[in-house]
Amino acid sequence: MKQISSVWLLFTLILLLPLIFQQLQTLWRIPSGKQKTSSTPKPRVLKPKTDRDCPYCKAEAAGGNNPAVVCTEHILPWSLRKGVGGKKKTIRTQGYFCSNPRCYYYLIDDETIHAPVGDGTHGKYERIQDLRCQFCRKKFTVRRHTILYRLKTLSTTVARVLHLLVVGVEISAIEEVFGIREMTLRTWLSRSGLQGEKLHQHFFANLELGHIQLDELWANLKQAEQDLWVWVACEAKHKLIPVLKIGPRTQEMAVPNYCIKTSEVLNFKHLLGQEQ
DSSP: OHHHHHHHHHHHHHHHHHHHHHHHHHHHTOOOSSOOOOOOOOOOOOOOSSTTTOHHHHHHHHHTTSOSSOOTTOOOOHHHHHOSOSOOOOSOOTTOOBOOTTSTTBTOOOTTTOOEEEEEEEOSSSOEEEEEETTTOOEEETTTTSTTTTOOSOHHHHHHHHHHHHHTOOHHHHHHHHOOOHHHHHHHHHHHHHHHHHHHHHHSSSBOOSEEEEEEEEEOOTTOSSOEEEEEEEETTTOOOOEEEEEOSOHHHHTHHHHHHHHTTBOOSEEEOOOO
């Protein structure tokens, strides 16, 4: 019994030692190794949720035509607007943009900034992905602003037909093989030309080319009473054709007007003469 009582007494003392040490520290004011220092809380950094909260956008709006601080490159990512919650993206939206001109993220194709997410599919013969902008709630298809927009024909068939037209196959032969009307083929060809012009204006800008050569091509249309001249600007080394223009064969077309059009897309160093 004495051994048991001594064990319990020792156990009680061990439990009471922290309390005894704390009381002695307060009475004798023994400095401890770790003292809590009073620290002021750090100020919270508030991120702008809209352009009204951004100080640069406010200064630009207040300055009018001559603002003191310009914030034209400031675009607030959608991830900062929507908060932490919400479903994560399962479909990559890089390269696509909201087609609503009134939307804040209009023409922004960076998936780290814009707001479109996947919103199902449609199509009877081919699966076509649909997107929805989380900012303006507008739904659109990935084929918007492309050649395939609102076409029911398979995309592989359209691509094969356009490839044959590019290499020079007659429309009558394509009509006989694929069973597609000539009017439909010409519509696809004109739409591909408009799309190619958009791509040309987007990518062929501020080119650093060494030598530009001007040349003219003559064409005779079956239903035209006058000749047709096509003016071409060709890069002498890589054979790029950055500019094409149709017009009369005059000196004004060859030198002043044409050079102004060429300088809009090129930063050329030397301009060679016209080929005879």
